[in-house]
Amino acid sequence: MLSRKxxxxxxxxxxxxxxxxxxxxxxxxxxxxxxxxxxxTKTDDIEHVKESADIVAKLVGYVEPNTTPMELFSLSVAPKQESEGFFSNWRNALSLLRY
Incomplete structure (x- = not known):
């Protein structure tokens, strides 16, 4: 994919x-x-990682070339939303119908 981009x-x-x-x-x-x-290839060298991230960001479409998005490093600080399963929602609805 990157080679095509x-x-x-x-x-x-x-x-x-x-x-x-x-x-x-x-x-x-x-x-x-x-x-x-x-x-x-060199994940222990931070400069290599930054240069790699800049190239990938440019190819993928992030416009700011000198700022690396945190998503590339999986360092997102946003909390993950917990989704309740299908059955837990039905249990809640059924418990309301019983009363």
Whole structure:
């Protein structure tokens, strides 16, 4: 998916500079796939993760290139909404009908 987005979201000069930056030979085959494979390889290096997140954010459609959304790191602070099951709602409704 990311390799396809490279064609539509970036110009050829942007892609070439990205390949050079990430150490991918411009004459090699499957450059886009190589880049997609390299993006999340060094998870212990925070700079590598930030650069990867910036590239993915640009390809996916987040417009601010220097700010990484927290959703990419799964660090959302919003509480998860608990959904009650189907039967618990029926039990509540039935308990009201009994009285």
């Amino acid at each position: 490279l064609l539509s979201k970036m110009t050829s000069s942007e892609r070439e500079s990205l390949f050079v930056k990430w150490g991918i030979d411009l004459e090699s085959k499957n450059r886009r796939f190589q880049l997609a494979q390299l993006l999340w």
